[in-house]
Amino acid sequence: MIKINRIAEVFNEHSVYNRRxxxxxxxxxxxxxxxxxxxxxxxxxxxxxxxxYLKIDIRDLFYPTKWSDGK
Numbered sequence: 001m002i003k004i005n006r007i008a009e010v011f012n013e014h015s016v017y018n019r020r021x022x023x024x025x026x027x028x029x030x031x032x033x034x035x036x037x038x039x040x041x042x043x044x045x046x047x048x049x050x051x052x053y054l055k056i057d058i059r060d061l062f063y064p065t066k067w068s069d070g071k
Contacts, residue, residue: 004062004063005042006061008037010054010061016054018033024049024050047061
């Protein structure tokens with residue numbers, strides 16, 4: 001499975017629990033768990049709210065991309 005987001009790592013770095021994010025975004029803890037395990041991705045508005053809450057750049061919630069030039 002390709003890991004798209006770094007939500008688990010970021011939550012760990014900031015000592016944030018799924019329950020708090022679920023309350024903040026008015027979603028279930030199981031939804032947040034799916035995001036943390038990269039089984040589902042939050043929409044951009046929810047990512048923005050998470051970044052705002054943690055006071056981080058929204059890009060920190062993703063793994064950096066490295067595109068090959070096809071050569």
